[in-house]
Amino acid sequence: MIDRKDLGSWMDGAPGEEGYVKGSALGLPATGSGSVAPFWRRPLALVLDWALCLGISALVFDGAALADLVLFAVINVLFLTLFGATPGQFLTRVKVVPVRGRSPMLLRATVRTTLMLLLLPAVVYNRDAQPLQDVVAGTAAVRL
DSSP, X not given: OOOHHHHHGGGSOOTTOTTOOTTGGGTOOSSSTTSBXXXXXXXXXXXXXXXXXXXXXXXXXXXXXXXXXXXXXXXXXXXXXXXXXXXHHHXXXXXXXXXXXXXXXXXXXXXXXXXXXXXXXXXXXXXXXXXXXXXHHTEEEEEO
C-alpha cells in the first residue's frame, strides 16, 4: 500500500536540487546499468509498443479502437510480468524493476498499466524521474 511517506516525496524539493542524483532515494546507482533510464527512452518505447499494438490490431481485429487499448494493456502486463520490459522497452534498453514493497510483479504491472492508460500519471514526475504510475506501483524504469 501507499503510505504518507511515499506521497511526501513529491513535496521534498525541486527536481534540480544541487548534488542530488536521480534514483538515489530508490537505491539505484548513479550511472550505468540499473540507473534511472533517460527520459527520451520512455516515450520512444511507448510509441514503439503502441505501433506494435496498432499493427497487430489492424491485422487481427480490423483496427477496432477498443481492441487497440485491450491489446496494449495485455502486452504491457504480460511482458512486464514475464520479462520486466515490453518489446518497445527492450528495443530502447529500458527495464521496469520493483524498488519497494513485496507485491508480485503481476500486480505491479497491472497497476502501472492501468494508470498509464489514464495518461495524466505518465506526465507527473518526482525528483527521482519516476512517473506517478511507477511511484504507485513501486517500480522504476532503469537502463539495461
